[in-house]
Amino acid sequence: MNFDMILAAAGRLKGHARQTPLLSSPFLDQLAGRRVLIKPECLQHTGSFKFRGAWSAISALDPALRRSGVIAFSSGNHAQGIAYAASQHDIPSVIVMPADAPSLKIANTRALGAEVVLYDRATEDRDEIGERLSAERGLTLVRPFDEPQVVAGQGTVGLEIAAEAEALGIREAEVLVPCGGGGLTSGIALACAERAPGLRVRPVEPEGFDDVARSLISGQIERNDRLSGNICDAIITPAPGQLTFPLMQSLCGPGLTVTEGQALSAVAQAFLRLKIVAEPGGAVALAAALDTAAALDSDTVIAVVSGGNVDPAMFTRALAML
Amino acid sequence: MNFDMILAAAGRLKGHARQTPLLSSPFLDQLAGRRVLIKPECLQHTGSFKFRGAWSAISALDPALRRSGVIAFSSGNHAQGIAYAASQHDIPSVIVMPADAPSLKIANTRALGAEVVLYDRATEDRDEIGERLSAERGLTLVRPFDEPQVVAGQGTVGLEIAAEAEALGIREAEVLVPCGGGGLTSGIALACAERAPGLRVRPVEPEGFDDVARSLISGQIERNDRLSGNICDAIITPAPGQLTFPLMQSLCGPGLTVTEGQALSAVAQAFLRLKIVAEPGGAVALAAALDTAAALDSDTVIAVVSGGNVDPAMFTRALAML
Known part of the structure; x- marks a missing residue:
């Protein structure tokens, strides 16, 4: 860095x-x-500002890898930044959100072009869901800050x-x-x-x-x-x-x-x-x-x-x- | 023009x-x-946007005339634009407002550096007040659009x-x-x-x-x-x-x-x-x-x-x- x-x-x-x-x-x-x-x-x-990091990360990916799409865990600003940056790159994005996230945030993220996958915080493991989806579809994880x-x-x-x-x-x-x-x-x-x-x-x-x-x-x-x-x-x-x-x-x-x-x-x-x-x-x-x-x-x-x-x-x- | x-x-x-x-x-x-x-x-x-017109008008004045200051009739955006543009030029501004203008607008215009002169809409003539003040102090009238x-x-x-x-x-x-x-x-x-x-x-x-x-x-x-x-x-x-x-x-x-x-x-x-x-x-x-x-x-x-x-x-x- x-x-x-x-x-x-x-x-x-x-x-x-x-x-x-x-x-x-x-x-x-x-x-x-x-x-x-x-x-x-x-x-x-x-x-x-999250759009900047999202665009930076997606645009830096190897084109072949990028085409498969990206995945992020977020119900907030990172989710919207990733969804919009991905749709502007014309690639798929998957956002993993808790099922109890505000419905407006879920709707906004979908409207910006992402597929939203909901999970139950009490019974499901977010990371396990993310790893499975990534492996199945070749999605690249974009972390929110690290x-x-x-x-x-x-x-x-x-x-x-x-x-x-x-x-x-x-x-x-x-x-x-x-x-x-x-x-x-x-x-x-x-x-x-x-x-x-x-x-x-x-x-x-x-x-x-x-x-x-x-x-x-x-x-x-x-x-x-x-x-x-x-x-x-x-x-x-x-x-x-x-x-x-x-x-x-x-x-x-x-x-x-x-x-x-x-x-x-x-x-x-x-x-x-x-x-x-x-x-x-x-x-x-x-x-x-x-x-x-x-x-x-x-x-x-x-x-x-x-x-x-x-x-x-x-x-x-x-x-x-x- | x-x-x-x-x-x-x-x-x-x-x-x-x-x-x-x-x-x-x-x-x-x-x-x-x-x-x-x-x-x-x-x-x-x-x-x-009124700040643009106000700055344009004040900055276009002959410097000797400008020093004496400007006057405007407004209780709204034009007033604030003139007040701030005048104070940034370090010249006096007088804003003539009806006495029943919202107190917040009067306070804001004053805080931006203008002298606010209030008149009674029922009994006083705005233009007469403006002309008198202009003559007494050498103020230049800045109209809001014409x-x-x-x-x-x-x-x-x-x-x-x-x-x-x-x-x-x-x-x-x-x-x-x-x-x-x-x-x-x-x-x-x-x-x-x-x-x-x-x-x-x-x-x-x-x-x-x-x-x-x-x-x-x-x-x-x-x-x-x-x-x-x-x-x-x-x-x-x-x-x-x-x-x-x-x-x-x-x-x-x-x-x-x-x-x-x-x-x-x-x-x-x-x-x-x-x-x-x-x-x-x-x-x-x-x-x-x-x-x-x-x-x-x-x-x-x-x-x-x-x-x-x-x-x-x-x-x-x-x-x-x-």
């Missing part, structure tokens, strides 16, 4: 992934007490941030990134280390689900006690990855955490001041920029909004805070 | 106005029955659309534009006529407030009977402008109209599929793309979303439609 893989991914993504603009608002600068720039990956295809070409794809966000910061004359800033397994965080960090070494990447997590922040402190992979019970579900994973943790350890930190209320308030501010739709998990970095001023030390903060796949009821809850 | 003024405005706006991306979603293509591309000017500074440099600024949206369409290999399309006084519509039409003559610009208005559509049919300026009582208030004006109507007459049409329900449904779809915040008036062109299929005849439709300054209560109403 190295910087050149990000450059190569950027070449493959050109004309396929969207180059998202850098947004700002004087109202947010005032709230934060510093300059805040926002990289809205919610505007990416399928509503999250996969070099996926990290390379997410790293293209960092290339864009580095170029945009340079165009604005910004040489030093903290780059706050919503962090689950660390694919986006480590990819951006790798790109910035090469292209904009004055940008320091810091992972942001929900309070109580701060496996990455704790891992960075202890120097070894720490796990979350729980995996549910937080509105930032899109970015909750058991632990940082084998590939992503060493990258984050050498390039990122320290981590930041925000409460559910802070995340929801950031969703509301993104609506009011930026006119973008953020999901709570996707808004944690913006929340950190707005609400954890004392933990930051740069004049300029760049916050990635990583996704916008939020249901109307949750968004209505956020709007009620205004 | 000519194309070269748009080019010159683009030069002055470079690095100040945001170049908005072109968005799309396979779900919207399917709803519309054709390819739909969206130009989201809600992502522009101050949440609407002003060549404002139209030139809005026309930069058309330059971007033409370049983006060319990059995508699109030679023929209908460009649907939310239309009030016609500044945005005529500016885009002027830019497309020169740069992308295969793009046909069509104004979109709320049903019952279709002064432009009727004017294009009758060949003379027609007026709206009413000026309120529709959720698309941001784009309701008494009649097309003296400057903008002849431009629209030679370059645009025919007009399209949408119902309030269609506009609100487009707000909901923009939330769900594009992750952008549109105001009802700003969403009428997207509504026309999605709901008036029989009135359209291109394989590709480009819909401008002109603004996103919608209050949480109205947005919640739109979300309830999903």
Whole structure:
């Protein structure tokens, strides 16, 4: 895993992934007490940065292998990214989801062109199902973050941030990134280390689900006690990855955490001041920029909004805070 | 008023106005029955395209005159565009608003750097107040649409659309534009006529407030009977402008109209599929793309979303439609 893989991914993504603009608002600068720039990956295809990694991984496959198709385990943004990237490559995709996943997510993933295979979490083994399908059909598994070409794809966000910061004359800033397994965080960090070494990447997590922040402190992979019970579900994973943790350890930190209320308030501010739709998990970095001023030390903060796949009821809850 | 003024405005706006991306979603293509591309000017500074015209007009002023400041009559998007463009130029701005304007709009306009002067609609004459202030302080009036440099600024949206369409290999399309006084519509039409003559610009208005559509049919300026009582208030004006109507007459049409329900449904779809915040008036062109299929005849439709300054209560109403 190295910087050149990000450059190569950027070449493959050109004309396929969207180059998202850098947004700002004087109202947010005032709230934060510093300059805040926002990289809205919610505007990416399928509503999250996951499309970049999915496209990168699929486009990097050997053509003969690719033709057989890909498989992924996800009921969230990774599923939609894989489904759409596969359909745009005109290859089959199989998404393995728990049978109790929200019906809207199942329908959306199907509508984007994937075959959805449901399993019963109580009685069936997800990995066994995946291995059987892969063997039968020659499908290639695309992991959500612990996969070099996926990290390379997410790293293209960092290339864009580095170029945009340079165009604005910004040489030093903290780059706050919503962090689950660390694919986006480590990819951006790798790109910035090469292209904009004055940008320091810091992972942001929900309070109580701060496996990455704790891992960075202890120097070894720490796990979350729980995996549910937080509105930032899109970015909750058991632990940082084998590939992503060493990258984050050498390039990122320290981590930041925000409460559910802070995340929801950031969703509301993104609506009011930026006119973008953020999901709570996707808004944690913006929340950190707005609400954890004392933990930051740069004049300029760049916050990635990583996704916008939020249901109307949750968004209505956020709007009620205004 | 000519194309070269748009080019010159683009030069002055470079690095100040945001170049908005072109968005799309396979779900919207399917709803519309054709390819739909969206130009989201809600992502522009101050949440609407009005910032472009404001910046264009202010930056075109003679420096000595500019220093004295500008004045505008508006309680809406034009007010915010002028206030912010003036403050970024470090010059004073006065916005004259009715005293019964929503307090949030008054507060926002003040926060963006303007002095807000309130008047009583029942007992005071807005124009008299404006003329007195202009004379006393040497302020230059910037009209919301019937002003060549404002139209030139809005026309930069058309330059971007033409370049983006060319990059995508699109030679023929209908460009649907939310239309009030016609500044945005005529500016885009002027830019497309020169740069992308295969793009046909069509104004979109709320049903019952279709002064432009009727004017294009009758060949003379027609007026709206009413000026309120529709959720698309941001784009309701008494009649097309003296400057903008002849431009629209030679370059645009025919007009399209949408119902309030269609506009609100487009707000909901923009939330769900594009992750952008549109105001009802700003969403009428997207509504026309999605709901008036029989009135359209291109394989590709480009819909401008002109603004996103919608209050949480109205947005919640739109979300309830999903």
